[in-house]
Amino acid sequence: MAEIHLKSLAHSYAKNPQGEDDYALREMNHVWEQGGAFALLGPSGCGKSTLLNIISGLLTPSDGEVLFDGKPVNHLPPQERNIAQVFQFPVIYDSMTVFDNLAFPLRNMKVSEAKVISKVHEIAEILDLHPVLKKKAKNLSADEKQKVSMGRGLVRDDVSAILFDEPLTVIDPQLKWKLRRKLKQIHEQFSITMIYVTHDQLEASTFADKIAVMYGGQIVQFGTPRELFENPNHTFVGFFIGSPGMNFFNVTPNKTGVEFEGFNIPLEENVKKIVDQSTSENIKVGIRPEFVHVWNKPTEDAFACDVKHVEDLGTYKILTLALGSYVIKARLDEDDFIPERKAYVSFPEQWLKVYIDEYLVGGLEE
Numbered sequence: 001m002a003e004i005h006l007k008s009l010a011h012s013y014a015k016n017p018q019g020e021d022d023y024a025l026r027e028m029n030h031v032w033e034q035g036g037a038f039a040l041l042g043p044s045g046c047g048k049s050t051l052l053n054i055i056s057g058l059l060t061p062s063d064g065e066v067l068f069d070g071k072p073v074n075h076l077p078p079q080e081r082n083i084a085q086v087f088q089f090p091v092i093y094d095s096m097t098v099f100d101n102l103a104f105p106l107r108n109m110k111v112s113e114a115k116v117i118s119k120v121h122e123i124a125e126i127l128d129l130h131p132v133l134k135k136k137a138k139n140l141s142a143d144e145k146q147k148v149s150m151g152r153g154l155v156r157d158d159v160s161a162i163l164f165d166e167p168l169t170v171i172d173p174q175l176k177w178k179l180r181r182k183l184k185q186i187h188e189q190f191s192i193t194m195i196y197v198t199h200d201q202l203e204a205s206t207f208a209d210k211i212a213v214m215y216g217g218q219i220v221q222f223g224t225p226r227e228l229f230e231n232p233n234h235t236f237v238g239f240f241i242g243s244p245g246m247n248f249f250n251v252t253p254n255k256t257g258v259e260f261e262g263f264n265i266p267l268e269e270n271v272k273k274i275v276d277q278s279t280s281e282n283i284k285v286g287i288r289p290e291f292v293h294v295w296n297k298p299t300e301d302a303f304a305c306d307v308k309h310v311e312d313l314g315t316y317k318i319l320t321l322a323l324g325s326y327v328i329k330a331r332l333d334e335d336d337f338i339p340e341r342k343a344y345v346s347f348p349e350q351w352l353k354v355y356i357d358e359y360l361v362g363g364l365e366e
């Protein structure tokens, strides 16, 4: 078990990087605490696999250091890092039985056969692999193969961390939730540091206690699913987390706050001060669809808009509204009043977020 510290870490695949754009990972400082269940969440190409491969030692970073429990490991090859990595596609030996596949990492370490037997049975029990222990791996279904792949990572007592790189990609959708729960259970049982890479927010939030959201080669926020939802530190987090994502407006400062297309949004004094001091022209306000208040008649601070569409999703409804030239979303409960053509919306101050150059004003990295 280990704490994994990324110190001034950056990586460029280019031999002579000329600028930030040549970096797949931009300089970052980050700590994965020992024993945590973490997710690394982000869209395709944001650098998730690059980061994972640097931690496991498959890739040497061009800049900075990786430390396990305070000790630099940059010079160590993967096999000396005691890291288990589970990939998108199962890595197993088809011609071996499931038992021998699970036993392989232990036999490699010259562990006694008695210990091999007890450990393999323990892991088989956890992953429900007992019925297939004697089967040749080639005769397994895709999800059974992936369970064997995971099991190979779990049999060793000495692993510092387990890295999962989109491990459920090949798994049947109906079995995905089962395996996800299994992983969570395994984490609770063994308390190994686990980092789970995915581009799926549901997968990330069901597995992880804390999620690192990656965007453009950077970790733009590291927080609990609730923190990411309630207090997105970057516009990308607002957009990417939640369904639908946050509503954003490009605004300019005015006397009392900010405005867009003649709609005035007053701001709290501290936030207003920061906005007024900024020289940036990239100022946005954001509000999640869940926090937009929808009224059926004009009220103070409410803006008139046209109802474009109502999507009924069973226990809730998503309203698509036209506010000036913006199309915004509001999420309403099934028994809330649903306007048909005209609606009035207001944005409660506590849920209204202000972003300068895409970062939250008053946020973590302001």
Ligand SMILES: Nc1ncnc2c1ncn2[C@@H]1O[C@H](COP(=O)(O)OP(=O)(O)OP(=O)(O)O)[C@@H](O)[C@H]1O
Binding pocket: 013, 024, 042, 043, 044, 045, 046, 047, 048, 049, 050, 051, 199
């Ligand atoms: N071997 C490589 N050589 C050059 N560029 C690479 C290499 N591997 C990845 N890249 C680039 O580095 C950036 C990050 O890629 P990476 O695979 O780490 O992202 P990712 O978030 O894991 O994406 P995905 O979810 O699609 O796997 C991308 O722009 C990608 O094109």
